[in-house]
Amino acid sequence: MFYLVKSNCIVVQSGGPTAVINNSLAGLIDSIEYSRFKGEVYGAIGGIQGLLEERYINLTSLKDDDKFRLRWTPGAALGTCRHKITFDEVENIINSFKKHSIHYFFYIGGNGSMYVANIINNIAIKMGYSLIVIGIPKSIDNDLLGTDHSPGYGSAAKFLATSLLDVKMDVASYKGGRRVTIIEAMGRHTGWLAAACSLATFQHDESQTFIYIPESSFYLEKCINQINESYRNKMDTFLIISEGIKNENGQIINENEIEYDSLNRPKLGGVSNYLNQVIEAETGIQTRSITPSIWQRSSILLSSKTDVEEAYEIGKAAWDYAMKEYSGVMIGMEREKDSDNNYIVVYKEKQLEEVASKEKFVPLKWYDEVKNRMTDDFISYVKPLIQGEMIVPMTNGLPKYKYVI
Template sequence: MNANCLIVQSGGPTAVINNSVVGLIDEMIFSGFKGKIYGSVGGIKGLIQENFFELNKLNIHERNGLRWTPGAALGTCRYRLSESETIKIVEMLKRYHIHYFFYIGGNGSMKVAHMIYEVANKMGYYLSVIGIPKSIDNDLLETDHSPGYGSAAKFLATSVLDMKMDVASYPHSNKVTIIETMGRHTGWLAAACSLAIHEDDDSQTLIYIPESPFYIDDCIKKITEASKDNLSTFLIVAEGIKDENEQYINRENMEYDVLNRPKLGGISSFLEKTINLRTGIQARSIVPSVWQRSSVLLSSKIDVKEAYIIGKEAWKYAEKEYSGIMIGMDREYNDEGDYQIFFSPRQLLKVAGKEKFVPKEWYDSQKNRMSKEFIHYVKPLIQGEMIIPMRNGLPNYQRVI
């Protein structure tokens, strides 16, 4: 009997996550894989409930359509997996003769993948478990960056640039615009907005990331000084910024999700009220929310390409009988200084449940700006534009479930 394969998408979607699924399927078909390629409908819950979709049924046109479709085409969820459920999952995989298991997700997902890998080993069941990274937060260890980040970075930087052009339409404006980005513990997304800062800006831009304490008095002082010079201010704040005591800035009435993590968001509206109250300067808050991870029209072509290739690489390592690994990306520059990425296996254990933070030396906590080193790091990740097929003036997306 042929060995079968199962693909799971997990955690928050990105604009390019479906490219990894398509790259994986394309490479399996190209290699002559004879088994069934299952997709778990609804992430880990679909896995527990044995709710599968046969991805072999997708023709080449449908697969290509997924390459410009945002969101998790197979469905996703956030769920805390127990050890007993992990055992049941491996027993179910045995019934379906699934020997190839691919998990697309962030650091929490890599932890789940590692749990399944360990249980399968203990049960003596051969299962090639391979993690495929994705994260707009860019907080996965053992990889230069995560697929999904480049597109979210491009969207946010473009959005800030657009807003700056709008504010510049009103000479001598001293208003404050607060943009709240995602980023629970890391500031990679907020940092990307530094791409929209130029020397000839007629406004000041202040970036605040969770890796550095947020001082409200210093922030208000800088806003007030800019206002006196008839300069507007852009505050870029990651949702997870904290004060010098490691306390969330907007910690009052905080709720928690199914993983017992604080439900963040709302820091921009908190700052808006505080600035208005303490300075009298007009402030407004803008929350891109899920838009920053779902805008395929502003996706990065290099991000799309890398997400697709990493799916192909995952199958190549599975064919070589690798297991308990995540596909990592390594950056190099050729003799002409051109950016290049190479792929290599990393142990899931080194990635599972861990976070990669913005290096402290890449952030100027006095000027609240990113360094030239960060700009050099992020610029290659936002290059290129996607041409999205349209129908009746709107993007022509492809659905699976």
């Protein structure tokens, strides 16, 4: 095994942060520390860009108190970025690993990151360099294949459902208001986050809630009819919109307003504001839009304890699989039940090439396309993921966070 000779590790955080991403980092570091491994543990500062520029930080000397504080710190503590990597750059990364005696590479990220990890694994093999490559999933979008759900999703789902519930209680204060409220959830191609808002129910809810996800075509005329029907019934209307919803022709709803990022992907967001203007003009009903944006992925105070613990455990599992000399794999979660029929997960390896750049969509059998609501099967799926609360230590009334860099 590599740990019997001079050998070091490196961990990278990539893509959009989550509220619990640093728990995976802490879990990995803890597991390495408790093992027989004697090498150094490096972190790349600023994601893949940190690898390319050899901006490494030594995590071996991270104090226990600081490491513990990472567990309630949102955002990527090592820093992150979005970068379209080339094959030449991958070879440079492998050569850097050689120079620093790095034989373990851990990549915390989404499906795009798993694609990069797979390329690094394959090129290391071609170059004849001994490198164990392990992908650690994270995604608030919950769109990674190979895992029942992704660390980060449960907390973002809990934040959105709680936020909608709060807004509903506020709107309910104005009796007979008949207002329209649009809430825009993240979700480029998938509607997992918007779907989670189906949890926001309460006794005597006299409003109507409609959920629109990218997996199902959005029909503006039908939406207008639903709003008018609610208005006639003296009910407020809540529209939960995934940012990536498309019409029956497969076009993004506010396509004319879309810009593109460095990866040539459309910069989504703003569909709620667009629909706000259209709906108000078409119906004359008072309409407002709310865009939680990055709040839905950065709120640790509304995080799920289940999500926090699973993110930590999946980091630990990554090192366990590395010690068994697995490589070219992502650590996925599989849902099981214990002898008392309680929800539990187990951590199993999935081949990177089977999950890289692929997406997991909301099953349409979990979505009522007529009523634009989620089914009970989806509710059963998502409920266990939002359970429990994170106790966040405070200083002067505010959370006390920790950054590594």
